[in-house]
Amino acid sequence: MFYKPSEGHGLPHNPFNAIVAPRPIGWISTRGSLGDNLAPYSFFNAVAYVPPQVMFASTTAKPDRDNTKDTVAQIRESGVFCVNMVTEALIDAMNTSSAPLDAGVDEFLAAGLEKAACETIDCPRVAAAPAALECRVTQIVPLLGHSNVLVLGEVTGVHIRPDCLQDGRYLPPDRLTRLGYKDYAAVRETFELDRPPGG
Structure with missing residues (x-):
């Protein structure tokens, strides 16, 4: 089949979101004047190595948050957020x-969930997460469409x-991913592949 999204x-x-899959889940924690907040986002990924940078997109709004969600509202207020990674053991809490x-x-x-303190920002993180990334906002970009924000x-x-460090490598028990619809997958099987010279 073929279709135009506009039609x-x-x-x-x-x-659409089942086609662009699997996607890592960014479990975003924030702190603002109303307190602490935690929410998962599957439009999430890393975008650069040096300096390391990440992105996530919020695509819906709540009536009590002025055309956005708690996460973005608190990031606009504080300028910081933490990305907590998710394993299958944390799926119920994430949901x-x-x-x-x-x-x-x-x-x-x-x-x-138990909170732990971040080191470089004033924000909580998920103590049980296999890894967490403390982040300072560099840009908040309005996207096409209603309530879409990058x-x-x-x-x-x-x-x-x-326990997620083995022989100097980050190796969590699994990596929870979003596949679209109500579908998720826990990635456990991996393999190595050398790039071509210079790649």
Whole structure:
């Protein structure tokens, strides 16, 4: 089949985010005047090595947050955020934190998660996460469409859970990914591939 997104796909569910998959999940924690917040975003990835930078996009809004969500509202206020990585063991807590709770309700508490302090920014992180990236905002970019916002940040601190370091390499038990629809996958099988010379 072929379809133009502007004209609709005619399918029971939008296939777009299932086509661009798997995607890592950025479990974003923030702190603002209303308290601490935690929410997962599957439009997330790393975008540069030096300095290390990441991005995530927020694509919906809450009525109590002026055409955005708690995460972006608090990032606009503080200028910082933390990206917590997710493993299958954390899937229930991650899913719980995706609920559209009222602004000011702490998802860490709702999901039964322990907080840990960040080192370079004033923000909580998920203590049980296999890794966490402390970030300072570099840009907040409005995107086409209603409530679509791109957030870019420079990584200023990196936490790695000790059991996820093996022979000097980051090796978590698995990496939880989003596949679209209600589908997720825990990546456990990996292989190495050498690039061509100069690649």
